[in-house]
Amino acid sequence: MNKYNIKELTMIGLCAALMAVFSQISIPLPSGVPITLQPFAVILISILLEEKLGSLSILTFILIGTIGLPVFANFQSGFSAILGPTGGFLSGFLIMAFIVGIFSKSKNKKLIFTGAYLGLIADYVVGVLQLALVLNMSISEALVIGCYPYIIKDLILTAVAVIIALKIKLLIKRELTKVIKA
Template sequence: MNQNSKFSVRDICYAGLFAAVIAVMAQISIPMPLGVPMTMQTFAITLAAVVLGSKLSAIATLVYLLLGAVGVPVLANFSGGIDKFVGPTGGFLISFPIMAYIIGLGVEHRDAFKGAFPVAVVVGTVVNYIVGVILFVIVAHSTVSVAVSACVLPFIPTAIIKAVLACVLGLNIRKRIPGVKKA
């Protein structure tokens, strides 16, 4: 992203491109018993954060969420609408821009602070889980232990795999695209 506060046409195109990537990856979805599907959204969010950095990936994620909120069928299972944000998976959706921003900060500061990048990936993912679990508990009138069993534990192995793949792929893409500060 450009160093000044204005976004270039290139920045806007990258944000739009990654909003589309998130929308496509959201359609790769495996239904789970308690209503929280396993999707590739978090892979796409992490990939966007690694490639675009904090601000631009958060914007790409917000664009994706705004499209979904107004009813464009970009969310998992070709769904959309504001009701998705107050349902059992709403917390995960709401936390995506925060997740992207945190992971993006890690990639931006990985040379200055050794270990910042992996820590940021873990923290971003944990924030996603925490917000997701909180809203699940509220909406589903569930206990925290049921929410963790439904929303976190089954996803940990794939979350690790998706995070590693998104980071490796993202760092390679980041090196090759013009206009993005090299990590």
Template sequence: MKSISLRELILAAIFSAVIVVLSQITIPAGLVPFTMQTFAVGLVATILGKKIGTISVFIYLLLGLIGLPVFAGFSSGFAVLFGPTGGFLVGFLANAFVTGWLCELKENNLTMAIIANLVGALLTLVFGTFWLQLAASMSFGAAAAAAFTPFIIPGIVKAVAAAFVGILVTRRLPVAARS
């Protein structure tokens, strides 16, 4: 396996900060709030690709796990990461990897970036729904009604926006693009 360069680590750290900032844009909506976290994860994966994008998300999750208030609503800790909505956070790893991988198939291609971000957003919702079902001892229908259905339209909008902005950034700032 190829080692990670200092440049890649710095990019991962910088883009972890982007996720932190965008995660604070939150609209409370019952058990699962609307946040810009999924937009941020898709954006990071589109720009950085599967390897560095996933590392960036991992750093973000690690920061929250150790107690820094980086998750939505300035929350953090073990209870948040492994609580009822923690599946969304864990799902960000799968989202970043798959989105980045699909974006790498056709670099700087908006159509592929949109597809990649839609698939990644779907993965996040699936992780979040199943996790909520288990953590809150809910039926699958109740979990889907709380954690999946209300987020379909916002997820599509955020995925398309993340793809568009991500492709725009990689075309304008190739230094930030995948290495």
């Protein structure tokens, strides 16, 4: 059994709460798929916490929402949100977190950016597939509703999230170095 220390448990909880906050920065659309900052938050969290803790943080967020706390976009919650048209994007965040987290261990910035974009693609694939299945539409129709309106925003915010996360990581490393030398 894996035991986590207080710092790790605190980071998992804080980042799950951060996901809840970023989920509420949302613009509802008639399609039912809102514009949110959730992918931005997943990337930020996953780079900072890497694959294990980052994935646990996203899983905690999903479980909290599934049991009924209104943490999903537009204060949605419940098992129906996971099984509904946008639930694939929520489930995809877990895959995204794992992929981004693995790549975040690299010292090569290009690899970290690659991992972030691969994670985003994985989320889109899972999200669009579930959207198509739940709404009984073709993949082409699901792409029009669940991908095309968001892709430019997500491509830009993915780069911004990587840059911010790498700067935060560098600041943390510098501060730890100062503490160790003191």
